[in-house]
Amino acid sequence: MAKIYRRLNLFMAKPLDDGQMFTDLLADAPVDTYPMADTVGIDGVLCVRRSAEKRPSWGSLLDEVAGHDIPDLANRSSSAVLLLRVDGDVFAFTFGYGRHLIEQSLFVQDFGLRTALNTLDDKSLRSVDLHTLEDQPVQKKSQAARDSEVAIFGIDILRDILRAVTGVPKRGIGLKQIAGGDAMFSFGVEMEATDFPALARRIKTYYANDDYKTSFSWVDNVRKIKDDASIGTLNEQLVQAVCARNPGIMITLPEIGAWDTILGFSFTRNKDCVRPVIHSSDYLDTIPDLARLTIDGLKRDRLFVHDVDGNISEHPVYRCIYFEIVEGNKTKIIFDGKWYEVDATFIGRIAETLDLVQISTLAFPAVEVWNEEGKSKIESEGDYNTRAAAAHGYFLLDKKLVKTDRATSSIELCDLLTPAKQLVHVKHRKGGSAGLSHLFAQGGVAAEIMLGDKAFRKKARTVLRSVNPAARDLVPLSTLRSADYEIVFLILGEDSATLKQNLPFFSKVNLSKAFENLTQRGFRVSIAGAPTTPRLIT
Incomplete structure (x- = not known):
């Protein structure tokens, strides 16, 4: 059979626990499963979900304009995911809205971005998505009119986190128009059904190397942590630190304030006790039982900001917490309600500059x-x-x-x-x-x-x-x-x-x-x- 050009999306799963099946990687959605044909040589399963046909919400408006019901106005979205095992690793090729069928936290979170950076020609980029670390974080997308060098996009390597990138692959890669962001790697290739295992194996080798460090080494400085499992673990450590009154816990205003108009601050359970500065103890001392504190409690409790005109604004305490957790050569930081992982080498460079x-x-x-x-x-x-x-x-x-x-x-x-x-x-x-x-x-x-x-x-x-x-x-x-x-x-x-x-x-x-x-x-x-x-x- 002749090879046909396809556009594919690929994810790589984290190692499965003993006894876990392919379908344990799926989100909570009803699917039909299909075994693999003997002729394709794939160790896997195909999962398909077909959404019910729906009339668009704007259909009734057009009916009124036309004076009668207009036939054949319908939306139907299809979703499918091919889960397969190759050399002990499990991969997911998604089709349509298939990325919504998988449980994203069970997949390698940097697989898409790192694979793209390892395969891209750094002089032929088309777009970059960035998250800029500010007191009010900014997300931005830059798109070039033609293939461009990375310097064209004005990236600030001290403050910008690269979230996604698209461009032309390097010579010899054998793929077309690649894109990567977080866990998903997208690419074009001429293929047939029997090629899925070989494609997965080949793309994993691209993910596993360090070619990106030649032109994109700065992406390791800081990365936003997105998978739910890691965030859950870090939140547990945060709660333990708060309960232990760890001196590293800081409660801060998460956005820029008009300081000359701010009278002071207070917290849930002592809203009327207004203090001119934020002290973590002012919050901790109000919690009736620290041992029973939960992450939901931190999200539910509020920091109140009182101004000189009697107005009060509020922020969840969870969003106001700043805390650092050191694990090996990585530092995890919660800031503005988001967790980040910071490379130790980068922290060292910042410290060296501050010494000056x-x-x-x-x-x-x-x-x-x-x-x-x-x-x-x-x-x-x-x-x-x-x-x-x-x-x-x-x-x-x-x-x-x-x-x-x-x-x-x-x-x-x-x-x-x-x-x-x-x-x-x-x-x-x-x-x-x-x-x-x-x-x-x-x-x-x-x-x-x-x-x-x-x-x-x-x-x-x-x-x-x-x-x-x-x-x-x-x-x-x-x-x-x-x-x-x-x-x-x-x-x-x-x-x-x-x-x-x-x-x-x-x-x-x-x-x-x-x-x-x-x-x-x-x-x-x-x-x-x-x-x-x-x-x-x-």
């Missing part, structure tokens, strides 16, 4: 805290900046916006500017990781625009003159030397001595990125903390 970030020698006052009408209070970022500027002779640029056509909105040059050309960017630590990555990005953007945009410098000089005539010439109109400037990231509510090691991992990543980008442009970069102190009552 100096602690600022500038003087900053401590952040004031006090009690008022039975409630804990902490000094707002705006009030702190005003006090720090007055105490040390810094120029106050907080909320002094400069227009630019290089950003989507006007930006602050910095919060505080010293006569020695140190640009200080300030953010509270009180909400956890939520605003820190934004702080580092904000400082980097402002410095880069100041360096490269003469029109921005002209407008900045006008703003500086309005603050203090002596400040104007700290930003020259022409010939700005980046080496004359120091970018200082000041975090309120944390001592300088412990600041770097106490940053959440993804904030460390973004600080490392900002440091490398700014120092490559010639700026000096440092970081500083301002601990809390009781306000003196006069």
Whole structure:
């Protein structure tokens, strides 16, 4: 029989337990099973589900437009999966909507992506799907008009997780138009029915090698964990850590907050006990029986955010937890309700970069805290900046916006500017990781625009003159030397001595990125903390 071009999807199962059958790999869906024909030489089973014919939901609208029932408006979706054993491994070829028939958690989660990367020509990519690690994670898909190199897609190897990729295979692979994402590998090939075992065997060899490390080694830095079984195990470890009051448990605000409007935080079972900073103990102390805590309890309980106008927003505590689990040479991290696996080598590189970030020698006052009408209070970022500027002779640029056509909105040059050309960017630590990555990005953007945009410098000089005539010439109109400037990231509510090691991992990543980008442009970069102190009552 002549070979026919087919488009196929392939999954590889995790090893079966003793006594497990092919059909144990299926999700809970009714299927008809068929044995293999003797002529094809396949050790496997075919599972088919045919959905009932359904009239589309928009059919009645068209009936009304036409004035009578329109015949032959029907949807029918077909699903099938061929499960076969080859050399002790079990594979699944899916057809139609067949991928929904298998229990995804029972299949090797990186089989599709890794196989695609091992077989792709890195200069002939068509599209990439990325998940960017931010305080508000972003998913994006980039598609090129023609075969392109990986550099064309603007991937940030410190923050982007590659989720899927499509392109042209390398010479000698013998497949066409391949794609891979998570557990599924898709490809085109000329074949006949007897070729299924040989195809599975051949594609497993592509998965098993390390060719991807030549052009795509960065994909091992961080990967999102998706299979339910692994997530379930990690969630169990998380609950155990919470019950043991592990000091590594942090509860943070999972999104960027308007810090000057936030009054404080509280939790389920003590909603009215508003505190100006988030302490894990404020939540743990309210749980009536820690020993009986479950993951559902963490998802059900809430962190409440109270603002100065009396409004309250809320987030599941599970989404607010930051915690790291070290297993061998891998570190597992929960962040924004999602689990990630981080390579130890990558963590080491980030640590090496952070070691280069100096602690600022500038003087900053401590952040004031006090009690008022039975409630804990902490000094707002705006009030702190005003006090720090007055105490040390810094120029106050907080909320002094400069227009630019290089950003989507006007930006602050910095919060505080010293006569020695140190640009200080300030953010509270009180909400956890939520605003820190934004702080580092904000400082980097402002410095880069100041360096490269003469029109921005002209407008900045006008703003500086309005603050203090002596400040104007700290930003020259022409010939700005980046080496004359120091970018200082000041975090309120944390001592300088412990600041770097106490940053959440993804904030460390973004600080490392900002440091490398700014120092490559010639700026000096440092970081500083301002601990809390009781306000003196006069």
